[in-house]
Amino acid sequence: MLELQTIMMFVTASTLLALAPGPDILFVLTQSMTKGSRSGIVIALGLCSGLIFHTTAVALGVAVIFQTSILAFTILKFVGAAYLLYLAYMAFKDASKSKLESDKSPLSLKALYKRGIFMNITNPKVSIFFLAFLPQFTNAEIGNVTAQIFTLGALFMLCAFVVFSLVSLLAGRVGAWFAQTKSGEKILNRAAGTIFAVLALKLAFASK
Template structure:
């Protein structure tokens, strides 16, 4: 067995609690699910989890250390992420109530939501640095390849995140469906989402390593 059972239990518990803790990703899932529905929220979740694969690989291969040691690399990535969040805020404010909650979403629109989740996640350098600090705490040289251990822990973290975020999406989708019975509700939710994206963009832009 690659990891002792008590280590796995501790890691899974910590991962689930971290996924539940308010942050840019689960807030993003919450707002998208409330405004668009549970299924679009799950596609966003899939995108975010795909982004976590990138961060896991970065830690396993040592690339994440670059963002920890290079202020320039850190700043470039975070400003790209902040600009993208501002773009999402613009789209939310612009959309108003033009897209109905029960509107049919094409496969392309689901793909766009999936892609949006990926881009939002990978342009947050804090995730790579977090993984760089968090994952190695549960590794042990006695258990074999450190690279393999990082990949396995990252995979477990992704599963925990997917379960938690999907649950958030399902609950938020139902709340959004109830909220949208008011004809002005979607416009209000889009404005709220736009405000949240703006705040997240500012938070990311002014964050430090």
């Protein structure tokens, strides 16, 4: 059982880390502004669900593979970069459509949830970060370390989801106001496409 002081310190650190500018929060921000708060919250849930993969990887020692194997790290990061480039293409494509055309085939909540999961698990740097971060708050003297890792992972997911959801609500309102005009909607989609492209390049050239 983790001590209360340890939990408080971990929750504080996790909340601050979730607030820090990074691929996940930028992804939530852009999707909420272009698709609405509800979509952003579903994507946030997907992103946080993806953290189950990284937590399990750390708890079972699999995350070490991404830290030590250049091939595994490179394959996963290029898959993630390719997916981000695809999202960038779709955002620019939406920017070229009329509002009526864009509204014809909105993504389902299930598709948005899957998008969040895929976005998260294809970033090997998250596993490496968890590998360095989570064990700092464990203590072998108070119980099973693997169980503590899973507990900490769950707490991090909760903190991240709360932060991302609040960002979604705010960004969704800003996006709805900005997209009242045809030009505003196009600008939002182009901005989202640019951010996705930049994130793709950043991930593609990322090193361990």
